[in-house]
Amino acid sequence: xxxxSSGHEGGTYAGGxxxxxxxxxxxxxxxxxFVAGFIFLLIAGMEGQMIRLQLxxxxxxxxxxxxxxxxxxxxxxxxVFFAGMPLIIAFFNxxxxxxxxxxxxxxxxxxAFSFWxxxxxxxxxxxxxxxGGAPDGGWFAYMPLxxxxxxxxxxxxxxxxxxxxxxxxxxxxxxNFLVTILNLRAPGMSFMRxxxxxxxAFVVSALILLAFPPFTIGLVFxxxxxxxxxxxxxxxxxxxxxxxxxxxxxxxxxEVYILILPAFGVVSDVIPTFxxxxxxxxxxxxxxxxxxxxxxxxxxxxxxxxxGLGPIVNAVFGGAxxxxxxxxxxxxxxxxxxxxxxxxxFKAPMLFAIGLVGTFVIGGLSGVMxxxxxxxxxxxxxxxxxxxxxxxxxxxxxxxxxxxFYYWFPKVTGRMLSERLGAAHFWLTFLALNVTxxxxxxxxxxxxxxxxxxxxxxxGLETFNxxxxxxxxxxxxxxxxxxxxxxxxxxxxxxxxxNPWDAATLEWxxxxxxxxxxxxxxxEVESRDSLWHPHVDPGHEPGAGDxxxxxxxxxxxPDPAPEPVHMPNPSFWPLILALxxxxxxxxxxxxxxxxxPGVLLTFVGLFGWAFEPTEG
Amino acid sequence: xxxxxxxxxxxxxxxxxxxxGSECMLFATxxxxxxxxxxxxxxxxxxxxxxxxxxITVTTFVLLMSSLMMVLALAAVQRGQRRASLLWLFMTAxxxxxxxxGQYIEFSHFVHEGLGLxxxxxxxxxxxxxxxxxxxxxxxxxxxxxxxxxALRGRLSPERAETVEIAGLYWHFVDVVxxxxxxxxxxxx
Numbered sequence: 121x122x123x124x125s126s127g128h129e130g131g132t133y134a135g136g137x138x139x140x141x142x143x144x145x146x147x148x149x150x151x152x153x154f155v156a157g158f159i160f161l162l163i164a165g166m167e168g169q170m171i172r173l174q175l176x177x178x179x180x181x182x183x184x185x186x187x188x189x190x191x192x193x194x195x196x197x198x199x200v201f202f203a204g205m206p207l208i209i210a211f212f213n214x215x216x217x218x219x220x221x222x223x224x225x226x227x228x229x230x231x232a233f234s235f236w237x238x239x240x241x242x243x244x245x246x247x248x249x250x251x252g253g254a255p256d257g258g259w260f261a262y263m264p265l266x267x268x269x270x271x272x273x274x275x276x277x278x279x280x281x282x283x284x285x286x287x288x289x290x291x292x293x294x295x296n297f298l299v300t301i302l303n304l305r306a307p308g309m310s311f312m313r314x315x316x317x318x319x320x321a322f323v324v325s326a327l328i329l330l331a332f333p334p335f336t337i338g339l340v341f342x343x344x345x346x347x348x349x350x351x352x353x354x355x356x357x358x359x360x361x362x363x364x365x366x367x368x369x370x371x372x373x374x375e376v377y378i379l380i381l382p383a384f385g386v387v388s389d390v391i392p393t394f395x396x397x398x399x400x401x402x403x404x405x406x407x408x409x410x411x412x413x414x415x416x417x418x419x420x421x422x423x424x425x426x427x428g429l430g431p432i433v434n435a436v437f438g439g440a441x442x443x444x445x446x447x448x449x450x451x452x453x454x455x456x457x458x459x460x461x462x463x464x465x466f467k468a469p470m471l472f473a474i475g476l477v478g479t480f481v482i483g484g485l486s487g488v489m490x491x492x493x494x495x496x497x498x499x500x501x502x503x504x505x506x507x508x509x510x511x512x513x514x515x516x517x518x519x520x521x522x523x524x525f526y527y528w529f530p531k532v533t534g535r536m537l538s539e540r541l542g543a544a545h546f547w548l549t550f551l552a553l554n555v556t557x558x559x560x561x562x563x564x565x566x567x568x569x570x571x572x573x574x575x576x577x578x579x580g581l582e583t584f585n586x587x588x589x590x591x592x593x594x595x596x597x598x599x600x601x602x603x604x605x606x607x608x609x610x611x612x613x614x615x616x617x618x619n620p621w622d623a624a625t626l627e628w629x630x631x632x633x634x635x636x637x638x639x640x641x642x643x644e645v646e647s648r649d650s651l652w653h654p655h656v657d658p659g660h661e662p663g664a665g666d667x668x669x670x671x672x673x674x675x676x677x678p679d680p681a682p683e684p685v686h687m688p689n690p691s692f693w694p695l696i697l698a699l700x701x702x703x704x705x706x707x708x709x710x711x712x713x714x715x716x717p718g719v720l721l722t723f724v725g726l727f728g729w730a731f732e733p734t735e736g
Numbered sequence: 737x738x739x740x741x742x743x744x745x746x747x748x749x750x751x752x753x754x755x756x757g758s759e760c761m762l763f764a765t766x767x768x769x770x771x772x773x774x775x776x777x778x779x780x781x782x783x784x785x786x787x788x789x790x791x792i793t794v795t796t797f798v799l800l801m802s803s804l805m806m807v808l809a810l811a812a813v814q815r816g817q818r819r820a821s822l823l824w825l826f827m828t829a830x831x832x833x834x835x836x837x838g839q840y841i842e843f844s845h846f847v848h849e850g851l852g853l854x855x856x857x858x859x860x861x862x863x864x865x866x867x868x869x870x871x872x873x874x875x876x877x878x879x880x881x882x883x884x885x886x887a888l889r890g891r892l893s894p895e896r897a898e899t900v901e902i903a904g905l906y907w908h909f910v911d912v913v914x915x916x917x918x919x920x921x922x923x924x925x
Contacts, residue, residue: 226747295754303741303750329754333761340864341769348853350860352769358776358857367765730882 132636142690144228145636149235150213151532156239157206163246164198165595167191172556172592175585178577188573189256190275194245196259197279200375201286202242204517208382209234211524212297212321214532218627218634219318221306221643226299228688229729234289234296236698241286244705248278251709255279258571260372261342263353263364268346274709280343281708285701287336294328297321306626308645312406315625316399317524319406320385323413324378330417331374338367343708362427369420377416380512381409383520384451387473390523391455393623394470395462398649401454408447408454415444425493426500434493441491448484452477467621468542472523475550476516483511486561501571504564510557514549522549530620534632535613541605548598556591559584618676624649630677640681651675693732697725752902756909763913766868767920770861777856781849788842789922795838796918799873802831803911806904813887814897821887825900828907829880832873839870862921869917872910879903 132147143149171191174183183191213231217224225231248254255275257266266276301322305314314322341352342364351357353364392399399405421429421437455477464470486508490496499505522545530536563584568575575581619628626643627634628651647653654675703718741747809824843863846852851859883903886892892900 227751291755291758294758295751298754299747299751302743303745303747305742309742329758330761333758334765337762337765337769340868344853344860344864350854350864351857352860356778358773358778360772363769363772367769727882 132633139690141695142232142692144224144232144688144691144694146213146217146225146228146231147532147634147636147638149231150210152235153206153210153213153238156235156242157203157210160198160242161203161207162599164195164203167195167198169592169596171195172589174573175575176589177586178575178579178582180574183573185573186253186256189571190249190254192571193255193258193261193279197245197255197283198242199513200259200379201283202238202245204379204513205290206238207521208324208379208517209238209293211317211382211386211521211528212293212324215524215528215627216297216300216318216321217304218531218630218638219315219625220301220304220309221626221639221645222300222304223638223642223685223687225296226304227296229691229694229732230292230296232691233694233698234293236695237289237292237701238286240698240702240705241282241289244285244702245278245282248275251278260368261364262368263342263345264355264361266342267353268349276342277346277709280339280346281705284336284339284343285705287332287339288701289698290328291332291336294325294332296325298325298329301325306639306643306645309626310645312403313645313648316388316402316405316409317382317385320381320388320409323409324381327374327378327381327413327416331371331378334367335371338364338371341367347708362424362429365424365427366420369423370417372423373420374413374416376512377413379517380520381413383476383517383523384409386520386524386527387455387476388451389623389625390469390473390527391458392649393527393621394465394467394473395459396465396622397458397462398624398652399454400457400460401450402648405451405454408450411447412444415440415447419444422491422496425496438491438493438496442488445484445488445491452481466543467526468537468539468546469523469527469621471543471546472519472526475546476519476523479511479515479519479550479553483508483513483515486511499564501569502564503560503568503570506570507557507560507564510560511553514553514557519549522546527621528627529609530616531627531632531634533609533613534616535609536616536620537605537609537613541601541608544601545598545605548594548601552591552594552598554591555594556588559587559591563588619651622651624652626650629675631679635679635681637681637685637687640677640679640685643675643677691729691732693725693729697722697729700725746898749898749902749905752905756905759909759913763868763916766861766865767916770865771920773857773861777858779856781851781855783858783862783921784925786846786849786851787922788845791838792842792918792922795835796914798831798838799835799911799914802828802835803908805831806907810897810900810904813892813900814894816894818887818890818892821892822884825880825884825887829877829884832877832880832907836870836873836877839866866917866921869910869913872913876903876907876910879906 132145133151140148140152143152170183171188174180174188213225216222245255252274255261255266255278256273257271257276257279261276261279264270266279301314301318311319341350344350345352345354351359353359353361355361388399388405419437419441421433422441425434425438455473459474486504490499490505490508526537526542563581566580566584568579568581568585575585616632618631620632621628626645629643630638630640643650700718700720700722703721704715705718707713707715707718741750743750745753805824805828809821809828812820812824846859846862853859853863880903883892883900
């Protein structure tokens with residue numbers, strides 16, 4: 121009952137809408153994640169633009185305060201859950217199976233399901249704009265401010281329900297990638313031979329699995345408090361008003377590393393490729409990543425220094441936070457040491473990677489500044505914090521993702537991008553980041569509060585804010601070369617060939633785009649940088665039929681496949697199941713008459729899935 | 737499409753173990769909240785007035801015995817004993833149902849005595865914690881019912897015993913969670 125194929129058969133991406141709705145191919149799901157995540161990124165970017173327009177001058181009345189609250193809430197929530205994470209998971213999907221020598225992820229249908237619930241969660245969240253207004257309690261949605269007493273509108277219900285729905289897909293994705301990396305590695309692909317991107321995907325999957333459940337439960341408590349009048353966050357009934365903050369940040373801080381470690385993984389693959397040197401101190405970089413993830417669970421209180429938990433607690437968490445700078449710094453130095461003495465090529469992926477090394481350090485250092493509680497008390501809820509996390513999230517995550525975008529685009533599409541337009545995109549983004557967010561350090565230190573829709577004249581904030589707003593427009597401008605580049609690649613991009621960058625890892629051994637079965641022959645891995653170490657057959661007699669002289673066996677995959685490859689069938693059950701859960705979620709607002717059909721549809725999806733004669 | 741796996745553990749089984757790891761954090765969060773809110777109730781009824789330990793001990797025993805039934809069911813499926821498979825799968829699901837009935841009786845007793853969901857911190861945490869566990873048991877019962885129908889149709893051959901083993905992993909996990917919940921809710925004073 122499986123699809124069998126020996127050739128390309130019209131390419132990996134051919135087929136109509138139905139083929140995309142039912143796909144279980146990790147490469148197609150990656151593209152779905154990327155497109156959807158990118159659209160959410162643009163929407164959230166526009167929300168950011170509107171925030172900056174409102175703050176361009178003092179006493180501005182462009183937006184009313186209620187709408188401003190919705191904008192910053194949606195900007196943050198979208199960027200973290202519906203742009204940052206799906207874009208990261210898009211890269212996991214495309215790259216991880218190829219880097220470990222697998223033909224797909226461990227559970228292909230679960231993978232499709234993860235995508236659909238993420239998409240439905242995001243659409244559901246945005247439906248709030250049309251039904252009584254968007255959530256307005258901030259992306260960390262502090263209870264009891266977001267409880268029914270102080271947020272009686274349905275906005276926060278949309279927040280809770282959409283994140284619960286999308287969270288199911290995220291946890292399923294965590295299971296999927298952890299198992300994929302544990303179980304589907306090609307022969308010889310030991311853990312210490314895995315490319316760094318795959319390593320970080322592994323670490324991040326573990327973080328997702330451990331960090332999302334506390335948040336899920338926090339959301340369930342919030343949902344019950346709002347809908348059934350339970351008392352989880354009701355101080356009058358004896359509840360701890362800080363419970364939400366603990367539950368949120370015990371998730372929220374690991375979430376920061378969920379967003380940054382994949383970017384570190386990209387850069388750890390890109391810098392060696394474009395320096396033509398193996399990664400300096402590979403094991404140390406790996407263990408630093410693990411250490412960052414581990415320590416990330418022990419520092420959440422640094423988001424709560426101003427709540428007054430006492431000097432001992434603050435000192436312990438402040439110290440732990442400072443310690444994280446050590447493994448992070450190790451990575452920075454390893455990247456610099458990798459570049460040292462290398463034959464560096466300043467291609468677009470490398471520009472973004474070097475950009476990350478520089479700007480992430482700025483954001484990291486301001487992070488060390490507010491790891492100290494006395495200093496943090498001055499900076500909490502000011503624009504200084506906004507400057508800090510935009511430096512790490514844009515200078516880190518976004519730069520890392522763009523680096524990966526330019527790096528793997530030829531593999532994904534089979535076309536090259538223009539280097540000139542890529543460089544223009546990088547420099548404009550780099551400029552925009554610094555022009556927008558560097559002044560926020562100063563407006564923040566002058567005391568400008570976050571999440572306040574305007575500020576008074578004469579406080580010395582005018583210039584800084586105007587410059588920040590101008591920077592925000594440069595961000596928009598930066599998308600022009602990107603769009604032109606995509607259009608150019610679509611029209612007349614040069615064919616990429618299997619390995620345009622002369623990179624070392626397994627994803628560069630097959631044609632671009634890869635055939636839908638990825639590997640015609642499952643490779644045998646003998647070293648960390650496979651393609652840089654040609655395999656020489658000692659007993660080889662040189663002859664006329666040799667693909668390469670000297671007994672060198674080429675690492676490239678044969679094309680077409682010598683034997684038929686069995687791949688899982690497409691399935692529409694993941695979509696049905698996700699639709700069922702979407703209807704249940706809608707029922708959270710519309711009542712039992714919607715929940716019941718939703719539950720029925722969910723069961724139809726579950727049983728259809730379980731009894732479909734295929735694996736995964 | 738899957739040949740031998742890198743770890744030697746079947747992929748679906750490893751998936752279940754991974755999921756269970758995540759579930760541990762889910763219950764850990766619920767349990768922490770329950771413990772933090774112990775004894776902070778402003779109004780009654782208080783737990784010590786209502787908790788019926790002998791009754792719950794019986795349903796706990798039934799749930800634990802269901803794990804034994806699960807082990808017997810797996811052994812029967814692995815040996816290809818169809819009638820025994822049907823019997824033990826049925827018994828596992830039945831014991832799960834008895835446990836759920838006990839929970840229903842307990843819940844309605846509490847509500848009848850004025851301890852509704854939003855009465856005090858104990859009721860809020862108790863109902864959400866044990867309700868989440870009960871939902872897990874209910875999911876397991878549905879899963880077992882599905883396996884039972886498969887066995888009835890002769891589709892649970894020894895080669896497919898892994899499916900039963902994975903359901904068993906889940907079922908035992910849910911039991912182990914109950915042991916923790918029973919201890920902290922009913923026994924700890």
